[in-house]
Amino acid sequence: MAIFTLTDAMIIINGVTLSDHSNQVTITDSRDDKDVTAFGATSKASQKGLGDATMDIVLFQDFASGKTHATLSPLISSTTPVAVEVRPTSAARSATNPAALLSTALMFDYKMLDGSVGDVPTTTATFKNSGNAGMTYPTS
Amino acid sequence: MTNTYKATSVVGEHYFGEGVTEHDLSVVDERDALSGGHLVIVPRKYRVLSDNYSAGKQGDVVELALPRENEEALIQGGHLERVDPPKEIPAEPKPAAKKKED
Numbered sequence: 001m002a003i004f005t006l007t008d009a010m011i012i013i014n015g016v017t018l019s020d021h022s023n024q025v026t027i028t029d030s031r032d033d034k035d036v037t038a039f040g041a042t043s044k045a046s047q048k049g050l051g052d053a054t055m056d057i058v059l060f061q062d063f064a065s066g067k068t069h070a071t072l073s074p075l076i077s078s079t080t081p082v083a084v085e086v087r088p089t090s091a092a093r094s095a096t097n098p099a100a101l102l103s104t105a106l107m108f109d110y111k112m113l114d115g116s117v118g119d120v121p122t123t124t125a126t127f128k129n130s131g132n133a134g135m136t137y138p139t140s
Numbered sequence: 141m142t143n144t145y146k147a148t149s150v151v152g153e154h155y156f157g158e159g160v161t162e163h164d165l166s167v168v169d170e171r172d173a174l175s176g177g178h179l180v181i182v183p184r185k186y187r188v189l190s191d192n193y194s195a196g197k198q199g200d201v202v203e204l205a206l207p208r209e210n211e212e213a214l215i216q217g218g219h220l221e222r223v224d225p226p227k228e229i230p231a232e233p234k235p236a237a238k239k240k241e242d
Contacts, residue, residue, distance in 0.1 A: 012194060014210060015193055015195055016193055017193075017194060020192075066193075066217060066218040066219055071213075074212060074217060078212075078213055079209065080207045080209035080210055082210060082213070
């Protein structure tokens with residue numbers, strides 16, 4: 001896959017495909033930056049600490065059964081992890097269409113409505129990893 | 141709501157019974173028993189109600205082993221409904237036939 005325009009991202013939350021209600025997704029896989037600079041150093045030294053993985057998904061709000069609110073609102077009170085997967089395109093996973101997968105994700109933030117007068121209301125859902133698996137990038 | 145489980149350890153059999161059993165466990169109790177290797181969820185049948193659930197097409201009946209909170213989220217979200225086998229109702233005893241009087 002060459003450089004591409006993001007037009008067909010696939011978003012699956014707890015087995016439910018919500019791609020047709022989303023227009024923005026941010027996948028963050030990070031490590032803590034630990035300063036290990038000691039006396040005598042002339043430059044700062046850093047080491048990697050614990051990993052963290054987050055997915056921020058912006059969706060158009062829809063209160064119909066099976067759509068945005070019905071799918072997401074139960075997850076904010078739930079403590080049982082769900083799988084959240086995002087792919088660059090809706091095609092099957094492959095080396096050129098790898099998934100970003102949080103296999104044990106919890107939803108920590110659910111903005112039910114976000115918008116001003118005249119806007120199309122959107123909602124933002126934030127998922128974080130709840131286990132040691134972190135973010136994985138399966139290709140099959 | 142109850143879920144169906146199978147004990148997979150001696151401890152599990154002691155607390156939950158041998159074989160396939162039905163329990164109304166709390167979320168925490170269920171998680172502890174599953175992660176401790178004492179229980180597994182026995183898959184049950186669900187009808188897919190929505191057109192965007194990955195396990196099946198709308199109207200399909202699929203077998204899934206869902207932890208209770210995930211099941212509740214999907215049922216509440218309008219994606220699934222349980223397809224439980226109809227409960228067996230014992231047949232009413234027929235009235236005894238009257239003896240023919242001579």
